Amino acid sequence: MSFVTTAAIEVKAGGRAVRVSSPDRVLWPQVGLTKADLAHYWAQLDEVGLRGYRSRPVHLHRFPKGIGGEGFFQKRIPDRRPDWVRRTHIVGPNGTASDALCPTDVAHLVWGVQMGTIEFHPWPTRSWEPDRPDELRVDLDPSPGTVFADVRRAAAATHELLTDVGLAGWPKTSGKRGIHVLVRIAPRWDFVEVRRAAVALARELERRVPTLVTAAWWKEERGERIFVDFNQNCRDRTVCGAWSPRPTPTATVSAPFCWDDLEHIEPGDLTVSNAVAHIHEHGDPHKMIDDTAGSLEGLLELAKRNEAAGIPDAPWPPTFPKMPGEARRVAPSRRAN
Structure with missing residues (x-):
């Protein structure tokens, strides 16, 4: 009390x-x-x-x-x-x-x-560009049955893919069980296009490491894999920000880190009690995050290939209107034969 x-x-x-x-x-x-x-x-x-x-x-x-x-x-x-x-x-x-x-x-x-x-x-927008995000967000969300080591492996695969398409990712713990990767981009694309790029990224990660990562929106299809929540890039969707505390018993924070430290971090390492001292000792891992804005062209090219192969858009959240090219917004187990 x-x-x-x-x-x-x-x-x-x-x-x-x-x-x-x-x-x-x-x-x-x-x-x-x-x-x-x-x-x-x-x-x-x-x-x-x-x-x-x-x-x-x-x-x-x-x-x-x-x-x-x-x-x-x-x-x-x-x-x-x-x-x-x-x-x-x-x-x-x-x-x-x-x-x-x-x-x-x-x-x-x-x-x-x-x-x-x-x-x-x-x-993921600035006040002067309210309709054009300057950040794509990769939310690596662990499913039941996975452990943080799996999240680390998914983050490493994300880093490799981003490098392949010419983008820089800035990782942070979610403050709970996952990892977020922030990708600064030029504010040239609207929310629909940024989400389209995020869907392509999620599907390419699933193609590269199918036993580890899933792009399946429906929980019943994910299994014990790390879900790449592409819909966090929709308008009005957000993730917890850098250094923000979480309502966990030990007051963990969503802590930025460097890729070189990926194998050593744990989700509960930094808290409201020790984060400031950690920054004073080690510096700010995201100090240079605003220095470079990347292009989505590489991910959007992957999206075009998926569409040419007849792969429909992934389901949108239920609060959004039905979108052109979207797959059926009904869980597989509830679909009529």
Whole structure:
């Protein structure tokens, strides 16, 4: 149980003083980390923490009572907020519009903590290019029966494939059981084309390592393989951002790492308690992520080959309208003969 006894504090971040109420509210009971601890975590990360969120729409996964309480996603930020908090207009797949948090300094993330946010989920777009992603995301999602060593092997195969098509991948742990690979791209393609490239990548990985990786959307078809969740590249879909904490008992974070360290990482290595010290000792593995923007032409060529072979588009999420060329959006076990 959390007890709140301390008055609000001010946390210095990004050149601002951010008011944080109920600072001694315990968010992670098992390790005793409080709201103040989380606010100071982001303030200490500073520009390293901001890198994955700067000028992007960000969804907030809020746990006002800590991870033991109910969590909920918030896309629209409230009208009542400090006048320096920036927002940006976003439109979902069904046309619903809202104004999302758009960090321009790390104070915005500390303000998110004040709102009870544990997870920050950035869009793959910048505020000035809302319809053209500058990032393709490879979400390696372990199925039941797989272990983290399998995720590592899938990540290595992803690295090899990205290199073959002329793209640079920037890996990070998901903070739970998986790995995300972020791929910076030129903002030349819309969400449909970026997802098309992601589907091609998933299918090519499955072709190369079929006993390890699957591109099957339906769970009943995946088996004990790592699923490449291509639909995380749809409009309004997000993954947990770099250095964001997760609502796990030990306050693990989604931790960037270098490819050379792939064989040594574990999903629980870095937490809110030790991530800042780790960066001070080893540096920021994603420091150069914004320096180069790649092309999707290689992956889109793979997509063209699949289409020429008569392979339909993979199913879209149920919240999206039926798309041209899409396979049947019905699980195989429920289809009529």
